[in-house]
Amino acid sequence: MKLLAIDSSGLVASVAVVCDEELIGEFTVNYKKTHSQTLLPMLHRLAEMTELDLGSLDAIAVAGGPGSFTGLRIGSATVKGLALALDKPVVEVPTVDAIAYNLAGHRDLVCPLMDARRNQTYTGLYRFCGNRMETVKSQCAVDIGEILAEINHTGTPVVFLGDGVKVFGEYLSEHCCVPYLFAPPHLNKQRAGALAALAAQYYKEGKTVTADAHKPDYLRLSQAERERKAKLYAGH
Amino acid sequence: MNKHTDIRILAIESSCDETAAAVVVDGRDVRSNIISSQISLHTIYGGVVPEIASRKHIEKINQVIKEALKEAQMALDDIDAIAVTYGPGLVGALLVGVAEAKAISYAKKLPLIGVHHIEGHICANYIENPDLEPPFLCLVVSGGHTHLVNVLGYNSYEILGRTLDDAAGEAFDKVARAIGLGYPGGPKIEKEAHKGDQKAIPFPRAHVAGDAYNFSFSGMKSAVLNYLNNCRMKGIEVVQADVAASFQQAVIDVLTGNVERALKETGAKKFAIAGGVASNATLRKAMEQLCMGRGAAFYHPSPVFCTDNAAMIGVAAYYDYLEGKFSGLDLNAVPNLKLGER
Numbered sequence A: 001m002k003l004l005a006i007d008s009s010g011l012v013a014s015v016a017v018v019c020d021e022e023l024i025g026e027f028t029v030n031y032k033k034t035h036s037q038t039l040l041p042m043l044h045r046l047a048e049m050t051e052l053d054l055g056s057l058d059a060i061a062v063a064g065g066p067g068s069f070t071g072l073r074i075g076s077a078t079v080k081g082l083a084l085a086l087d088k089p090v091v092e093v094p095t096v097d098a099i100a101y102n103l104a105g106h107r108d109l110v111c112p113l114m115d116a117r118r119n120q121t122y123t124g125l126y127r128f129c130g131n132r133m134e135t136v137k138s139q140c141a142v143d144i145g146e147i148l149a150e151i152n153h154t155g156t157p158v159v160f161l162g163d164g165v166k167v168f169g170e171y172l173s174e175h176c177c178v179p180y181l182f183a184p185p186h187l188n189k190q191r192a193g194a195l196a197a198l199a200a201q202y203y204k205e206g207k208t209v210t211a212d213a214h215k216p217d218y219l220r221l222s223q224a225e226r227e228r229k230a231k232l233y234a235g236h
Numbered sequence B: 001m002n003k004h005t006d007i008r009i010l011a012i013e014s015s016c017d018e019t020a021a022a023v024v025v026d027g028r029d030v031r032s033n034i035i036s037s038q039i040s041l042h043t044i045y046g047g048v049v050p051e052i053a054s055r056k057h058i059e060k061i062n063q064v065i066k067e068a069l070k071e072a073q074m075a076l077d078d079i080d081a082i083a084v085t086y087g088p089g090l091v092g093a094l095l096v097g098v099a100e101a102k103a104i105s106y107a108k109k110l111p112l113i114g115v116h117h118i119e120g121h122i123c124a125n126y127i128e129n130p131d132l133e134p135p136f137l138c139l140v141v142s143g144g145h146t147h148l149v150n151v152l153g154y155n156s157y158e159i160l161g162r163t164l165d166d167a168a169g170e171a172f173d174k175v176a177r178a179i180g181l182g183y184p185g186g187p188k189i190e191k192e193a194h195k196g197d198q199k200a201i202p203f204p205r206a207h208v209a210g211d212a213y214n215f216s217f218s219g220m221k222s223a224v225l226n227y228l229n230n231c232r233m234k235g236i237e238v239v240q241a242d243v244a245a246s247f248q249q250a251v252i253d254v255l256t257g258n259v260e261r262a263l264k265e266t267g268a269k270k271f272a273i274a275g276g277v278a279s280n281a282t283l284r285k286a287m288e289q290l291c292m293g294r295g296a297a298f299y300h301p302s303p304v305f306c307t308d309n310a311a312m313i314g315v316a317a318y319y320d321y322l323e324g325k326f327s328g329l330d331l332n333a334v335p336n337l338k339l340g341e342r
Helices: A035-049 A069-086 A095-103 A144-154 A164-175 A192-204 A223-235 B039-043 B050-071 B091-107 B117-128 B168-178 B185-193 B218-234 B240-266 B281-294 B311-322
Strands: A002-007 A013-019 A022-029 A059-063 A090-093 A109-115 A120-129 A132-143 A158-161 A180-182 B008-013 B018-025 B029-037 B081-087 B112-116 B136-141 B146-153 B156-162 B270-274 B297-299
Touching: A002 A035, A002 A069, A002 A192, A013 A035, A013 A192, A022 A035, A022 A192, A035 A069, A035 B091, A059 A069, A059 A192, A069 A090, A069 B050, A069 B091, A090 A095, A090 A192, A095 A109, A095 A120, A095 A132, A095 A158, A095 A192, A109 A144, A109 A164, A120 A144, A120 A164, A132 A144, A144 A164, A158 A164, A164 A180, A223 B050, B008 B050, B008 B091, B008 B311, B018 B050, B018 B311, B029 B050, B029 B311, B039 B050, B050 B091, B081 B091, B081 B117, B081 B311, B091 B112, B112 B117, B112 B311, B117 B136, B117 B146, B117 B270, B117 B311, B136 B240, B146 B240, B156 B240, B168 B185, B168 B218, B168 B240, B185 B240, B185 B281, B218 B240, B240 B281, B270 B281, B281 B297
Parallel strands: A002 A059, A059 A090, A109 A158, A158 A180, B008 B081, B081 B112, B136 B270, B270 B297
Antiparallel strands: A002 A013, A013 A022, A109 A120, A120 A132, B008 B018, B018 B029, B136 B146, B146 B156
16 A cells, blocks of 8 residues: 655645555755745655656655644645645645654653644644554543643643744743653655655545545634624624 | 647637637647636635635636546647746636646657747637638737737737737726626726716726827726715616616727727738727727728637637747747746736
8 A cells, every 4th residue: 555645734734645555755944935936846856766657656655734824725726736736645644643643652641732823733742552642532622721821731741842942932931731752854844755644544444535525624714704704793 | 640630629718717729720620628717706705816816727627627528528638839928817716737747748758839928818819710820910809918910920929009008907806896786897988888888977088198009097997986976975876787788888089099090000901809808899899980981901800719728828839839839847837927027
């Protein structure tokens, strides 16, 4: 089974190819947010290096959201275009799950934190039983205080990762009451390798969608929709 | 690889609120032209909401592309190149089409052609006018653009004039909102204007001093707002249809004024209009009469090719294809891409 995985949900652009439990190649760049310009050239170079025949892929995996709205759409449109042209199914992997899978095998509670602006984070809670990931709390958009209260309530050690660590680091150091760690740099951001490994499990479980049906799961309405809703609500 | 000798281009357009795809053969033969409009989604917000537009594009784009191929009775294997609008427009909206087009071009090893949206609008005139060839004068009027262009060649444009503030279509939208007609303003004002008197209110015709070909519409829009305010203060009843008709005529007078000067001074014998506002029948009629009076041929696309569509992008791309002008996999969306700066 061969999968291509693409993640452009955050500052990192990452593409990977896995084949039967083997990571064939991964290209991750955490430099500047120009995914539109970098993503396909990255895929092209990875494909050249690994002599990848796109036609031999079984499916194409994508970070399905949440994340930067525009970043998600660049990844999604790229995957939809590839899958349309190659007639392949798409595997949508929740972004926060994929980030958590970077720490497969870790014994502590795993808490990815993505910066969602407005003092919010896209986050979730995960535990590993060996390499098998269990979801303690599904990915969601909440205030940083809310997820931290939940973590403090468990009373168990936790490891934080994701681009939110930088944003909320100070808050965490002041308010986290359980022992905590920050994941090291090579594991703390989106990695298409981890996404691909999770996607391979999904694929085996038959969890695929068509290229036509795939769309990002933003976990959030657009600002205009939020404001309209608030206005309607206020009117009642 | 392909056995056919004609050039078949699959074109994608997603610069604003229409998700569109088309198949165009040899630059003028439109085999399909699929447009998925989002107007109803944006109406409740009184205008296009960029994030909502972008979200809708990603949901619709594959279906629209497939529909375009199906209607053209082709598969991707029958296509010779992929064309896509990469600017100007809403960046988030453009990026969907650009990423999709690049992925298809890469997966199918097909050349990619990034197209300028306004050049597309101009090229829409080639579709139904097989005899039309450059050079000619073209007025592009839409919700986002007002350009008077000297089309020197298929890939060569000289801008004679542009709006210094609002686009003509934008002014229509704002005035429509002010008199309670809602969005989209262009068609609503046109419809209302039929019932009104264009001479009822003498709105000013703004001419930009020192430059014969530039436009300004924000003063005209303000004049309407002032008029409405004045009526309100004095308790005078506003006749919606008269405002619509008088405002529309003021815009048309300014547009025709500049075109007339340009025809005279360039000596052009062919004139075309393009863009969403070009489907306004009153504007067309005025331009047609102007051209007739000056002995110039008048060209205009059907309304379906005036609105944002992908067929026009396929037409523009064809002439790039002939010149071997292709884009790389690093093609980006350029929201403020200037005409003639490619």
